[in-house]
Amino acid sequence: MVEWNDFEKIDIRVGTIIEAKVFEKARKPAYQLFIDFGKFGILKSSAQITFHYSLEELINKQIIAVVNFPPKQIANFLSECLVLGIYDEDNEVILLKPDLKAPNGSKIG
Template sequence: MKEIISWNDFEKIDIRVGTIIEVKIFEKAKNPAYQLWIDFGELGILKSSAQITKCYSQTEILFKQVMAVVNFPEKQIANFMSQCLVLGVVGNDKDVVLIEPERKVTNGFKIG
């Protein structure tokens, strides 16, 4: 387990639900990945890079709702600016399984 954080630390993290509306193979990434465009409702469309190609095909994740941290600073990955961090469960083999709501909710809703 990592160090214990305070409730105030947790409240700084802005996790929202969004729907993946576009998926492209990230050809310039060092490791196999997708470029994602995610609709977060009132927050707009944010981009992310995700190394989820082992567990998901492009068609499988298109229109899937996911959870993401939306208040990190942008990060350049090769020639792509990632604007949010999609959340997933990382297994022992480093495969990533996306965390998603168990039923459809409104894009942009906060996790809390």
Template sequence: MTKPEISWSDFEKIDLRSGTIISAKDFLEARNPSYKLEIDFGDLGIKKSSAQITELYSKEALTGMQILAVVNFPKKQIANFFSECLVLGVYGENKEVTLLTTSLPVKNGLEVG
């Protein structure tokens, strides 16, 4: 099932950027197994995110990984943590998340389009 069609101007409102994960820590207070991530978005600075990606990724494997994220959502409080961006991934058959990454190294903070 697909979602409703959107206009190009709707898509242009989403600020998708490249970033590099600089730290990943266990998020023990979250209801579902999660990590607290710090992501470097270059000129946009470092943003935090909560991500339910523990099934496929270790904290060590995440550090240094380039990812894609939405950076213009309002902050969202999850337990005692404020998530500042949404890391993008693909849901597998069992709802495990495979992160969207770049195929080659790119500068942090570049726009996706």
């Protein structure tokens, strides 16, 4: 079981994707995302979401991400946050997002 104190250590926030690129050097198809978290700045993430999302439809999409994991080097890209999603029946990621527009950097709790 996870204790409440453990959950409180995870910083989960809302951000808006402002730029998305094909991640050419990724082993599995992925995008490089640049996400605006308001006063927390712009963070980068590598996301294997190419099955359900085109680059164009990702721009200005709000997402939910963990912003306090240590950065992770993926090929030649430093991923600074973990975009959250659920797996569909084919093990492809569907992004978690707010139902209504929220200020970038808003904390999930």
